Amino acid sequence: MKACLDAIRKYFDVRNEAWLNGHASTLRDFLSARRQRILEDSVTAAIDLKRRAVDVRNTPLVRTHTKIKAQPLPRDPQGTAEDRVYLVREHVTWVYQDGLDYCTEARIIWHRQHWRLESDNWCLAEAWESDEISLTPPRLTELVERDVIPGSVPERGVECVKYDRFRAFRYAELWWNGWNPNFPRLRDDCTNFISQCLLAGKVPMKQKSSRAEGWWMEIGSAPEAERWSYSWAVTEAFRQYLIRSLSAKSVRKPEELKIGDVIVYDWDGTGHVHHATVVTDFDDHGDPLVNAHTNPSYHRHYRYLDSRAWTPRTKYQFLHLQDNLC
Structure with missing residues (x-):
């Protein structure tokens, strides 16, 4: 399990660098040889879209920082000892040059990743990540941490x-x-x-x-x-x-x-x-x-x-x- 977690951490380290330099192709090295063509668009899409947005805004991206938490999911009964499935919470922060100042953007992205041991290397066999059109699957909703922050219920409004x-x-x-x-x-x-x-x-x-x-x-x-x-x-x-x-x-x-x-x-x-x-x-x-x-x-x-x-x-x-x- 430790070797698989090390592979996940390395994957997100490379993904963090790709946010900044736009080289999404570097993520191909982590893909299963059996699924590489099918997976490539999935794992590179978010990086490519971010670079497009940065270019259109003409607001240079100067720094990125990524934190992850990986949670193992129950193993598929049809799977083998060479298969691991994780729910990964990615907290990514981007820093932009905004005129003479800097601005910060952040996002939480959830990933469901299926990793497989191939030739002594853990490779990504399937990948899903959340966005505005791919919401958290119902069976995973209860597993996504709630990040409950102390707070109070907002007050109800009065008539005017x-x-x-x-x-x-x-x-x-x-x-x-x-x-x-x-x-x-x-x-x-x-x-x-x-x-x-x-x-x-x-x-x-x-x-x-x-x-x-x-x-x-x-x-x-x-x-x-x-x-x-x-x-x-x-x-x-x-x-x-x-x-x-x-x-x-x-x-x-x-x-x-x-x-x-x-x-x-x-x-x-x-x-x-x-x-x-x-x-x-x-x-x-x-x-x-x-x-x-x-x-x-x-x-x-x-x-x-x-x-x-x-x-x-x-x-x-x-x-x-x-x-x-x-």
């Missing part, structure tokens, strides 16, 4: 309040890579997380008896109970609620947004949104940087060009929340 952008920002910074135990963690968690951020910012919760009405969550409810409105956890319903009930303004340019505003994403240009983020910073060009789940992201460039969910048809909607909410 001033949106507290700092509180929403602070919540997004605290929980971007963790899950508040007072809320259910959903497999597709992006909108649930953004709703929590807005609730922390004192956006009034509108409790209704129907899931199709209002914007609400029963604090402490279990995921299987589904005790929340569609607008709380479904991105399209959330977008409609912000516009119709909170009078959120759809602005034309991303630089018109403020900290605590929301961006929603239509990956295939059909008019139906699939993903939501909250603005937590701006880069030197005035572009928003965002925090998000399901794939936990910290100060990620809003365009998501390094996501496999992104397509040339991707459309963004920039939603500016009013300062006074009722």
